Amino acid sequence: MALKVAVLAGGVGAARFLAGLVRVVEPEGVTVIGNTGDDLECYGLYISPDLDTVTYTLAGVAHPEQGWGRAGDSFRVQAELGRFGLPAWFKLGDLDLATHIYRTLRLRQGATLSQVTAEIARAFGLKVRLLPVSDDPVRTRVRTAEGWLDFQEYFVRLGTQPEVVEVRFEGAQAARPAPGVVEAILGADLVILAPSNPIISLGPILAVPGVREALRSTRAKVAGISPIVGGRALKGPADRMLKSLGYGASAAAVARLFADFLDVWVIDRVDGGLLAEIEGLGVRPVAAETVILDPGRAAELARVVLKEACGWSG
Numbered sequence: 001m002a003l004k005v006a007v008l009a010g011g012v013g014a015a016r017f018l019a020g021l022v023r024v025v026e027p028e029g030v031t032v033i034g035n036t037g038d039d040l041e042c043y044g045l046y047i048s049p050d051l052d053t054v055t056y057t058l059a060g061v062a063h064p065e066q067g068w069g070r071a072g073d074s075f076r077v078q079a080e081l082g083r084f085g086l087p088a089w090f091k092l093g094d095l096d097l098a099t100h101i102y103r104t105l106r107l108r109q110g111a112t113l114s115q116v117t118a119e120i121a122r123a124f125g126l127k128v129r130l131l132p133v134s135d136d137p138v139r140t141r142v143r144t145a146e147g148w149l150d151f152q153e154y155f156v157r158l159g160t161q162p163e164v165v166e167v168r169f170e171g172a173q174a175a176r177p178a179p180g181v182v183e184a185i186l187g188a189d190l191v192i193l194a195p196s197n198p199i200i201s202l203g204p205i206l207a208v209p210g211v212r213e214a215l216r217s218t219r220a221k222v223a224g225i226s227p228i229v230g231g232r233a234l235k236g237p238a239d240r241m242l243k244s245l246g247y248g249a250s251a252a253a254v255a256r257l258f259a260d261f262l263d264v265w266v267i268d269r270v271d272g273g274l275l276a277e278i279e280g281l282g283v284r285p286v287a288a289e290t291v292i293l294d295p296g297r298a299a300e301l302a303r304v305v306l307k308e309a310c311g312w313s314g
């Protein structure tokens with residue numbers, strides 16, 4: 001029987017890790033629990049960036065450098081929308097728009113986000129099960145000197161430049177985990193926190209009542225991969241955010257955020273000096289090559305996680 005793995009996932013970093021994981025375990029046994037805090041409406045369309053990034057990456061159709069959006073996409077529709085004065089700071093390619101049109105159409109017909117996500121995943125030939133963390137709206141908002149901003153305004157329009165002094169996940173308290181989310185965590189052989197921004201990618205997932213409790217009570221080992229290497233985020237604003245929110249930007253500081261449910265924390269070899277600090281949190285640290293340069297390296301990293309967390313050696 002396939003090893004049952006549940007993965008908590010944000011966007012690009014998580015998707016690249018998953019592309020490696022499915023090379024080493026049977027994808028049919030993998031459930032991906034995706035962040036929906038970044039979701040937005042644009043031109044009346046419902047966009048779920050992190051779910052799409054996972055879908056496109058696993059389908060092999062993601063933009064190779066950006067990691068989000070489609071490879072070889074064109075922007076003719078968005079350019080034409082400029083004629084009517086509509087803003088175009090959130091780049092939506094023509095192929096990508098088809099996904100958003102389909103999702104919006106199905107949601108208007110009464111389908112849930114998890115149903116549509118499964119339909120889109122099937123259309124792209126995914127073998128993993130991809131679940132939004134919730135079918136209820138959860139929206140990440142950040143407070144900066146300019147006041148409260150919607151997540152994508154901060155992330156894309158302002159290019160993550162303003163300092164973030166507070167983060168909230170609107171709707172999270174009233175949200176219920178999507179069907180299968182808690183069951184996947186409780187029924188897994190292994191739960192993995194992908195190398196994602198701990199505040200804005202994993203934060204919304206953990207903020208949905210029932211998810212953190214499931215992570216604390218599952219009999220599966222819970223392992224995570226640090227997205228901070230040598231005090232720096234490999235991608236995005238995680239290091240600056242961790243500092244401005246007062247947590248500190250180190251692989252150990254991120255482990256502290258998850259210490260109540262984390263068993264194994266995989267850090268980069270350059271952070272070997274943090275092993276004792278992580279052990280002090282009651283978490284077993286493992287030093288490995290964590291920088292994902294290609295799917296081969298991602299597969300190597302997945303092998304380390306599987307071996308260290310549950311003794312799996314293929």
Ligand code: FO1
Pocket residue numbers: 010011012038047048049050052053068069089090091092096152155156201
């Ligand atoms: N990221 C950008 O930096 N600029 C964009 O214009 C942009 C558009 C976009 C469209 C669809 C999509 O699925 C993702 C998109 N992203 C864009 C990425 C997205 O903002 C972030 O990757 C996530 O929300 C953070 O994980």
